Amino acid sequence: MALPHLRPLDTVSDPGADEQAPRPAPARRQRILHVFRAPVGGLFRHVLDVARLQIAAGHEVGVFCDASTGGERAAAVLAELAPRLALGLTRVPMRRNPHPLxxxxxAGLYRLAGRIRPTVLHGHGSKGGLxxxxxxxxxGLADPVRAYTPHGGSFNYRPGTPLHRVYMAAEAALTRRTDIFLFESEYIAGRYRTYVGxxxxxxxxxxxxxxxxxxAPIQxxxxxxxxxxxxxxxxAKGVPVLFDALARLRNAFGRRLTLxxxxxxxxxxxxxxxxxxLGLGAAIRFEPPQPIRAALCRGRVxxxxxxxxxxxxxxxxxxxAAQPLVATTVGGIPEIFGPAAGALxxxxxxxxxxLAVLRKLDQPEEACRDEAAGLSAFIRARFSMQRMADGVLAGYAAAHEQRGDIQPVPGAPAPSR
Structure with missing residues (x-):
């Protein structure tokens, strides 16, 4: 999907590129503070992956996030990362929706920024972006580059609702305080253009x-x-529709599936x-969050x-991991499926x-395996973690260049705190 724009739109993830593509020249050293709310889900994983690779590339990194969400799992992950965070780990209470807190x-972010003097403030999600x-x-301190990655956030509210209108107005106002948008999907970039402008x-x-x-294949x-x-x-995750589909398969097709x-x-x-x-209590088992591969290996689809x-x-x-999949055609999922998006x-x-679940379960094993392998190959070519990290750093550098900033060369002493 090509997006109209006033300045060139750079798509960092090139579907024709591979892992052996030439790496960009080493970036100038940055002092990067990642700002987000909840240390859970895909947003948290994204920040962790990017932060670790930025540290490995010689940049100084810090994290500013909520203190009241994530539980023991997030606390353990952040504790493991904290010794490597040159700009520190700061957790303060935050709420999902607008709140006096x-x-x-x-105010806490203002004080922290005054101490660590970041060259980049990278906001993730609606609250982090705000x-x-x-x-x-x-x-007296230089203003950092303001980068914003929505991760869906306010752009996933249903258009036309009062909350959607309020949040899109807020996004429009905050655009003036944004140096670079680092959209994680063409879909969200399109939502921005449609509803913000x-x-x-x-x-x-x-x-x-x-x-x-x-x-690595799933065993x-x-x-x-x-x-x-x-x-x-x-x-919003559609689980009630999945339950209704299971009931439909049981009642209309006599298929007593387990989930x-x-x-x-x-x-x-x-x-x-x-x-x-729905009479599915014995067919459905609920379990708490766990590593994805441990869960994937326990389901056929x-x-x-x-x-x-x-x-x-x-x-x-x-x-x-070549797991057989049935998914809906929403958001950036068609971008992940690429040529196979017609199956969504x-x-x-x-x-x-x-019917999609039934087709996938009844598909001949060889055909199912070949489809999964083809999608895995497409993912390998297009969605590299290193390419993601390089693209983020290239975005920061472009924003500095756009502003005419003069940055320290690699290895130069960092500003005093």
């Missing part, structure tokens, strides 16, 4: 990327479930009650019934989802 978080762009620097800011699409190790567990769902337990549901979220109790009301997505890591990871099903369509 936002003022306290912004904080990174609205925060001012103390008097054209921009004279720098725009790049830097697809999420995964590591070469994630292409199927004995006696697997027919289907597996991995993700948040909330309405493993791995995840947590605000609608967990409601979903369990819905499964029972993974189902992604989402109503809205950006560029979901769970789909990238499953496709890379419309969201909220119980009948279409049920």
């Amino acid at each position: 936002d003022l306290s978080a912004i 904080f990174a762009r609205i925060a001012v620097m103390p008097r 054209e921009t004279d800011r720098l725009v790049r699409i830097v697809h999420n990327g995964i590591d070469a190790s994630e292409f 199927r567990a004995p006696d697997p479930f027919d289907l597996v769902y991995i993700g948040e337990l909330r309405d 493993l549901v791995v995840g947590s979220g605000p609608d967990e109790a409601t979903l369990k009650a819905r499964a029972d009301s 993974m189902v992604v019934p989402s109503f809205a997505e950006s560029l979901p890591y769970v789909v990238l990871e499953a496709a890379a 099903v419309p969201p909220r369509d119980v009948e279409a989802l049920a």
